[in-house]
Amino acid sequence: MTRRPDPALCAAKPSASRGRLHAEPESANRTPFQRDRDRIIHCGAFRRLKHKTQVFVEHEGDYYRTRLTHSLEVAQVARTLARSLGLDEDLAEAVALAHDLGHTPFGHTGEDALAERMAPFGGFDHNAQALKIVTRIEQRYADFDGLNLTWETLEGIAKHNGPLLPGVGADRSGLPYAIADYDARHDLELHTHASAEAQTAALSDDIAYNTHDLDDGLRAGLFTVEEARTLPLVGEAWAEVDARWPGLDPLRAQSEALRRVFGMMVADVTAESGARLARLGASCMAEVQAAPEPVIAFSSGMRAAISALRRFLMARMYRHWRVARMRRKAATVVSDLFAIFSEEPHLMPPDWSAAARAAGAGGAAERARVIADYIAGMTDRFALQEHKVLTDPQARA
Template identity: 55%
Template sequence: MSDWTEHRIGTGHDGLASFAVHAEESRGRLFPEPDSRTRTPFQRDRDRIVHSTAFRRLKHKTQVFVAYEGDHYRTRLTHTIEVSQIARAFARALRLDEDLTEAVALVHDFGHTPFGHAGERALDRKLEAFGGFDHNAQSLRIVTALERRYAEFDGLNLTFETLEGLVKHNGPLTGPNAPSPHPVPPQIAAFDARFPLALDRFASLEAQAAAISDDIAYNTHDLDDGLRAGLIALDDLEQLELAGDILREVRARHPGLDPVRTGHEIMRRHITRMVEDVIATTLARLDADGIGSAEDVRAASRTIVDFSGPMREQVAQTRAFLFRRVYRNPKVFGAMEQAERVVEALFDRFVETPSLLPDGWAEKAIGLPPERLVRHVGDYLSGMTDSFALAEHRRLFDATPDLR
């Protein structure tokens, strides 16, 4: 990819493109800290993210299938690592800051609950009267308040650039380019009042690369896990424009190849086609929109790192197929409905009797007004792994469902 893009992108003294975020120009941290003698600010952010408790918890949180269904299914952690790998490939091809790109990719799923989107739906219902639950907002809350590792501050004290990437990697939250009229989650609004994140502007190309890498990873790997689980068959991919074309290409090139290797060949080519499409589209948009600096990116009228129109239609088709054949499959959907009830029951019990919370959490719940108590319980529940949520349910209730 570097040979493809090298002649299109001028670089500065640090080897990065003019429209990349340059570490020496970082807007800094909420709590100022001395510079490191050995690492850039974005390298420090990445390292803090990797060493956090929230990062380790991703190992036992659901991606699509509950974490203990099989050793080979994706978890939030393996998904996050795959997103990071794709994002770094974009950063290298486009001459962006790889460390900032990786930091945003590694932190993007911190706010996810146990049992994936099922847990998020449950908490959103329970917190509806208090601003709801949004996993991006919860990710911000984790890295700015709930991680407690440092003597001088709560959270990880990440740079402006990593925080804006976390909050705005899918686009501005306010202003004419915001994707929807939904209000800004209260946790984000409260932090923005302390440390403005320019919610009406786009995030950096590094953050945009991390965001589209998430789309590429789950569209490909959820197909892979669906095949592994037996919810779809290779021949089912024929109905998809992207995967079907690749399936025919693989079978023509490797007649008689066994199904397992055929699946692997499809998935790696699936990623490659989307990555190459994004790079070509991004280069065209950089030229067409006259993007010459990181500030040009933030002030742009559209996302720069994106799929082409035809590829976006193919991605949407794949996403709809996954919803119909995998996410809404009775085997998966039934387990997730039970998971929602587990999270709701835990929430109700802890709000009713906060003394049942563990040490540290129970003490901090004493005397909290209702709106703060429910958010406190939501913080506790959202940090749980799948296995811990089930263990807590068994501790507090007579019967706990088997989600296998």
């Protein structure tokens, strides 16, 4: 009888980790990936996610998801999927918790505004910024900058959207600066796929934001239940709730329906990924990384359903006039702050001002990157406060 390949054979093994850039003694109580997870949770950038928003500007309401609540939801899904597939749960969770550390205030709007300002200086990318935070910006340890995470966690952060290079020796000029800078010191093999655990974290991100953006959009009144029910998955889930609990309170019905949408996505990824891993028959993590396609994925049918959902959210939520107004204000805040600090770096706090002056010796691009780091680390409320102090004559400094 032919023995069926065990998908768990390709899981990342803590005992076989490729280690850290700076050698450290191993913990007696935690695996290397557990230590990574704990370091991420305790870092300052993770705490600030509490006051960084997804779609809505923070002061518009306290109910809507923040980057922190989103990251926790992604981590929960990643652990569930990893457990179902026999992968290392701690590595999947660590990558999930770190994936949004590099986000600017005001979500993708702030990122777009900062990227526009940074275009002459190498650009700005939140995935690259997350890598920079955990390898340079966080300063909590005596022996090194950053968190000194394992190679596997850093690989997962850098390759959140898949391989970054078509092959070894390819031109690296198009890489985000922060990723190219770190990769030159510590090769992350950017031409390959990430581990199955990191791929799991990336798909968990999709599952989480697809469902919670529906929830937030409905609660904000940006579209109606009747409109949402025209969507694949959503209509099926709501019909099931109606049949089981006729006349259920609308908010409870919404929660029950979206919980089912969530479950459908998780079940689909579990089935499709289990089949891909079994077909590949990988006996180690390296074979997953070298595979011609991702091993953690949605089925073709689920991808089509999610594409329809994303088109709906783009038209009815992300481009809604109320959201567009907030996006306009947020972009102005970020753009203005960059212009002000570029002209007068001494208006930043002393440590950042000193860093900008020191970086200036290396050229305008180096100074601009320090200013971008300062702005990217701001919470929504702090960015609004800084903008008001610097632009409103009646505001107290």
